[in-house]
Amino acid sequence: MNQPDPGALYSHHLSVLKQRADQALARGGFDHLLIPSGTLHYQAFDDRDYPYAVNPHFKAWLPLTRLPNSWLVYTPGKRPKVLFHQPFDYWHVVPDAPSGWWVEHVDIEIIRKPEDALALLPKDPARCAILGEPQSTLGPFAPNNPEPVIHYLDWHRGYKTPYEIALMRQAQRLGVRGHRAAEAAFRAGASEFEIHMAYCSAVGQDANDLPYGNIIALNEHGAVLHYTELGRSAPTPLRSFLIDAGASACGYASDITRTYAATGHDEFQAMIGAVDAAQQKMCAAVRAGFDYKQLHIDAHLSLMEVLRDFGVITVSPEAALATGVSAAFFPHGIGHLIGLQVHDVAGFAASDRGGRIERPHGHPYLRLTRVLEPGMTVTIEPGVYFIDMLLEEVKQAGHGASINWDRVDFFRPYGGIRIEDEVLCTTGEADNLTRPPFAALD
Incomplete structure (x- = not known):
């Protein structure tokens, strides 16, 4: 039995997510949706980090599960933008250059340091619904997880594309x-x-x-x-x-x-x-x-x-x-x-x-x-x-x-x-x- 190719279905999936985001932002009174991918968490009194777990809202948009310190930025009427963290690092494996079925559907900006995202995020954090955990705060961009947005997106995640x-x-x-x-x-x-x-x-x-x-x-x-x-x-x-x-x-x-x-x-x-x-x-x-x-x-x-x-x-x-x-x-x-x-x-x-x-x-x-x-x-x-x-x-x-x-x-x-x-x-x-x-x- 031939199985459906996820890559061939991704464009439709993305259009559904954009429709949901448009409605969620309207309900919350926001102009932009920002989703940080999450950060590494370090154990108390140690220099070892816990296994990285990607923000579920981030992997809903992108088939990326090992990309800390990155961002998904969506503004209604525009293409989604991915701030792709690819650091200069010789201690750890650096994520490969963006590739796969998703890249042609989004705009991609490579960032080398987490703070490089600040110049590429919307100008006014108050106009942004930011979905994530407190550790993902970057400068003035702190996750606010507004309830009208979360309620809408979580409810509709129950219906799979x-x-x-x-x-x-x-x-x-x-x-x-x-x-x-x-x-x-x-x-x-x-x-x-x-x-x-x-x-x-x-x-x-x-x-x-x-x-x-x-x-x-x-x-x-x-x-x-x-x-x-x-x-x-x-x-x-x-x-x-x-x-x-x-x-x-x-x-x-x-x-x-x-x-x-x-x-x-x-x-x-x-x-x-x-x-x-x-x-x-x-x-x-x-x-x-x-x-x-x-x-x-x-x-x-x-x-x-x-x-x-x-x-x-x-x-x-x-x-x-x-x-x-x-x-x-x-x-x-x-x-x-x-x-x-x-x-x-x-x-x-x-x-x-x-x-x-x-x-x-x-x-x-x-x-x-x-x-x-x-x-x-x-x-x-x-x-x-x-x-x-x-x-x-x-x-x-x-x-x-x-x-x-x-x-x-x-x-x-x-x-x-x-x-x-x-x-x-x-x-x-x-x-x-x-x-x-x-x-x-x-």
Whole structure:
């Protein structure tokens, strides 16, 4: 299957960003949009800097993720201008001269020192909406992050352009390549650290490139939602493997999770299969007009059906949801917006003027409460876990009889199960971005 070329889609993407910026600036009463790319941050009491992270607003306009001390300048009616920082430096790698699909669509000024930008920025900082962090302040140009501008741009970032979807598909393919390598390493008896290294090698990205820290969890570690310790020796016996890992493509993220059972652990493998089947139905429910909050509630009911089928709970899914038992087994949200950031912005926004749509009562970790619309890309990541702390809270709340504790003891050594895909909401059926790359490798 031929994949769309992001370069061929960039001109349209840029025109969409300019339209959004025009409207955002008008709402805020500004004449110019300035976006610093960000600066290096240095550790306290040391001369080492933290890994550089580009301003998300900057990489929305440009496929550049390693260009500190640069600026994007946009004035309605004019071509965007890039102040491209290319220092004289023999201590570090200097960015290559500007090249690629984006250069013909913008004006480029090379600056050798950060302060060289001052002569090229608009004359009156008060007329500028400057989006960035305080450390990006340059002379009188201090980020002001005006709310009317931020609200508008963040809201509309929820709707991905074809260029963005093409890059997100690239990130999926890279991530799936890593997932297959990680599964093979698990099957060969590798440690968490060795699995992580196999993943990074297959993707061709390390911790500075990946969109988030890999979760590589063997056995009971799968019950720690954000387990990132990376044990150096494999446990014995090896029972299960949960991997939550993504990749980056020009600053756009993938976020993929799979769970595997070791050979001979057939009942846990059967539970993985049941969660996977339920997850695919949840993915198919990503339709225009569907309330994502309801999808989260439906996920609770579906997962509790799985646990009842496996004898873990003794009550109906509805009763498990009403009493909080379901939250002990599924304590996080069904997913989130994704794109330039793994947890993309405006997940709770009521409109492009701000406001907030609250989470359902009793579900404090859901990261998206909006109604789905075409162009939104979300993760769908149901999970069931055997977490001692949360199960003890069920007992203390007086609902211990709702759980078959012998079955909990059986599944506890496996940690948990999570399956996660990215899904694009369209005008018709859901477009799962994750499953096709897995099928292609199979």
